[in-house]
Amino acid sequence: MPLIIETIVTTRSRSGEIHIAPLGLIQRGDKWIIAPFTPSKTLDNLQENPCAVANHVDDVRIFAGCVTGRKKWPFNRAEKVDGAVLKAAMSHWELKVESMEDDDVRPRFICRSVFTRGHKPWGGFNxxxxxxxxxxxxxxxxxxxxxxxxxxxxxxxxxxxxxxxxxxxxxxxxxxxxxxxxxxxxxx
Ligand SMILES: Cc1cc2nc3c(=O)[nH]c(=O)nc-3n(C[C@H](O)[C@H](O)[C@H](O)COP(=O)(O)O)c2cc1C
Missing domain, CATH: 1.20.58 (Methane Monooxygenase Hydroxylase; Chain G, domain 1)
Known part of the structure; x- marks a missing residue:
């Protein structure tokens, strides 16, 4: 089984709206795979605007909030991709989609990290x-x-x-x- 990192993925629609959702990023060599289920807003956005930001957060309210209808979290603009970095991010990766593997249930977007930044020191396991x-x-x-x-x-x-x-x-x-x-x- 590959390594999977649980992140908060931000994507942007064609009309410019930022979408925030928890997703597991799957490691494949030096690439990261985003695999959103069909149908989902993350899937639509990745098709419209093939980039994303993986936000690494220790504030688990964002994971719990997104799955209980609390989807508004403050963000800043990303540096190298057309997307958003959560203000709560301890660190983040900016990802560009390089290719897509289509699937009726769960298409896979193969991404390359084009920019990484740390924002806050990691506070330990809990x-x-x-x-x-x-x-x-x-x-x-x-x-x-x-x-x-x-x-x-x-x-x-x-x-x-x-x-x-x-x-x-x-x-x-x-x-x-x-x-x-x-x-x-x-x-x-
Ligand atoms: C820790 C965690 C990991 C998740 N990983 C995935 C994932 O890899 N793919 C997926 O489609 N949904 C995943 N989900 C569920 C999505 O966050 C949720 O269904 C979300 O609403 C996606 O739909 P949306 O893009 O329309 O918001 C995960 C949820 C949690 C809490």
């Missing part, structure tokens, strides 16, 4: 941040996974939240749990 990331992935898959699997994974992730979360992680977890509660209601 288990609650990792737990929020995992729960954010779960929240995007609630309709696809068996109920028991979702509940047992959340129970495990909750341990890291209880033991190690700071304010940002607790807020992010709260947003995700609102979604989970709504889904539980639908389960009857």
């Amino acid at each position: 288990r609650a941040q990792a737990a929020v990331l995992e729960a954010a992935v779960l929240v995007t898959r609630l309709k696809m996974l068996p109920k028991e699997k979702v509940e047992s994974e959340l129970e495990y992730l909750q341990i890291a939240i209880s033991k190690t979360a700071g304010d940002r992680e607790l807020e992010a977890w709260g947003w995700l749990m609102e979604k989970v509660q709504a889904w539980r209601g639908e389960q009857g």
